[in-house]
Amino acid sequence: MQAFRIVFSIIYVLVCIGLIATVLLQSGKSVGLGAISGGAEVFFGKKKGIDDKLAKFTEILAVAFLGLSILMMVVLK
Numbered sequence: 001m002q003a004f005r006i007v008f009s010i011i012y013v014l015v016c017i018g019l020i021a022t023v024l025l026q027s028g029k030s031v032g033l034g035a036i037s038g039g040a041e042v043f044f045g046k047k048k049g050i051d052d053k054l055a056k057f058t059e060i061l062a063v064a065f066l067g068l069s070i071l072m073m074v075v076l077k
Helices: 002-025 035-044 048-075
Strands: none
Touching: 035 048
């Protein structure tokens, strides 16, 4: 039982760090509101592809975080 606790804890910490990193890497919703950034989008284009991938990866990590939290609460109490 102690081995399961260690394995679940390591996986849980990795998922937590991954979730924090993906949330922090996403661009904010107010990125295009400024005059300077709005003008830059005309010349350089939008970075929509990477934001969509980060949003999907954040959803996956959030579900994994929730599932591991419930699993650890039930199994390792």
